[in-house]
Amino acid sequence: MRKVAIIGVGHVGSTTAYTLISKNIVDELVLFDSKENILKAELNDLMDGQMEQDHQVRLIEPNLTELADTDVIIFSAGDISIFEGNPDRFAELNLTKTIVKEWAPKIKESGFKGIILNITNPCDVITQYLQELTGFPRERVFGTGTSLDTGRMKHAVSQKMLVNPSAIDGYVVGEHGESQFVAWSSVRIGGVPITDTLTVEKLDALDMAARDGGWVTFRGKGYTSYGIAIQAARIVEAILNNNYLVVPVSHFHSAEDCYVGSPAKVSRQGISESFPLNLSNDEQKKWQHTIQTIHSMHATI
Numbered sequence: 001m002r003k004v005a006i007i008g009v010g011h012v013g014s015t016t017a018y019t020l021i022s023k024n025i026v027d028e029l030v031l032f033d034s035k036e037n038i039l040k041a042e043l044n045d046l047m048d049g050q051m052e053q054d055h056q057v058r059l060i061e062p063n064l065t066e067l068a069d070t071d072v073i074i075f076s077a078g079d080i081s082i083f084e085g086n087p088d089r090f091a092e093l094n095l096t097k098t099i100v101k102e103w104a105p106k107i108k109e110s111g112f113k114g115i116i117l118n119i120t121n122p123c124d125v126i127t128q129y130l131q132e133l134t135g136f137p138r139e140r141v142f143g144t145g146t147s148l149d150t151g152r153m154k155h156a157v158s159q160k161m162l163v164n165p166s167a168i169d170g171y172v173v174g175e176h177g178e179s180q181f182v183a184w185s186s187v188r189i190g191g192v193p194i195t196d197t198l199t200v201e202k203l204d205a206l207d208m209a210a211r212d213g214g215w216v217t218f219r220g221k222g223y224t225s226y227g228i229a230i231q232a233a234r235i236v237e238a239i240l241n242n243n244y245l246v247v248p249v250s251h252f253h254s255a256e257d258c259y260v261g262s263p264a265k266v267s268r269q270g271i272s273e274s275f276p277l278n279l280s281n282d283e284q285k286k287w288q289h290t291i292q293t294i295h296s297m298h299a300t301i
């Protein structure tokens with residue numbers, strides 16, 4: 001049985017739940033939320049949503065004992081309304097660190113032996129805090145990191161170059177936040193480095209378009225959901241199917257002494273390999289800046 005729990009079923013948690021169900025990635029889904037009315041409504045709506053599906057997912061009401069045999073916990077609790085008028089993922093930390101303090105002991109005491117995939121912002125720092133407070137092995141606690149931002153980069157590049165996103169290889173790396181950057185040195189279209197085709201100015205403009213993509217969505221609907229849900233679902237699928245997906249997730253970098261987003265191999269064991277980046281000189285400066293940003297944010301906890 002493929003069993004997943006989601007803690008926090010707001011816009012992101014509920015869309016991720018629906019994505020997991022409709023893509024037939026799970027067999028059992030346990031939902032938790034501090035708001036009982038939201039939880040009840042989502043359980044009911046998800047049940048309605050799978051009525052015409054051949055594969056029925058067992059939807060389970062919140063109970064900590066259910067975590068003992070759960071394979072993956074998706075952590076997506078928070079309060080997106082904090083961002084209104086405050087376009088920085090750091091703004092949510094005061095609340096989300098208290099949610100981690102509440103949940104880490106509960107997860108630990110439940111006998112949970114699986115993998116925690118964190119989405120809650122600020123993603124890198126909250127992932128690190130979850131690992132520190134649960135004490136679970138670092139390879140079993142990681143965050144969606146720059147997977148969403150990499151998707152946004154592919155969106156911008158595919159539109160500019162009129163190419164299917166599947167032909168684009170490469171990564172956005174660093175903090176899932178303002179100090180992230182596209183590692184253009186890693187980006188290839190059909191195997192050809194994009195730096196051979198576009199000028200630095202054009203690449204800078206594309207970096208900006210990718211970064212702004214999230215804010216276009218946020219300004220219009222007050223949250224983002226589909227982009228992150230599809231990334232979270234494919235990472236969960238990689239864990240459950242042990243398919244060795246290489247994806248830019250927030251994982252622990254011992255050389256930097258922190259969690260940060262860069263490509264890693266995801267399998268049943270969690271993070272099984274981290275791929276070193278071959279950054280240009282300019283990108284290395286950006287990398288150092290993003291690491292400092294994460295460290296200073298973590299120091300405020």
Ligand SMILES: NC(=O)c1ccc[n+]([C@@H]2O[C@H](COP(=O)([O-])OP(=O)(O)OC[C@H]3O[C@@H](n4cnc5c(N)ncnc54)[C@H](O)[C@@H]3O)[C@@H](O)[C@H]2O)c1
Nearest residue numbers: 008010011012033034077078079080119120121148223228
């Ligand atoms: N990493 C990414 O790429 C990415 C992308 C989008 C959103 N996010 C983050 O994901 C989180 C969720 O976003 P959202 O739009 O769903 O927010 P939301 O406000 O719609 O939902 C958050 C949910 O968490 C619940 N919650 C709050 N405190 C809780 C607690 N102590 N225990 C259990 N549940 C609790 C709330 O009741 C709410 O239903 C936020 O931190 C947001 O910034 C991250």
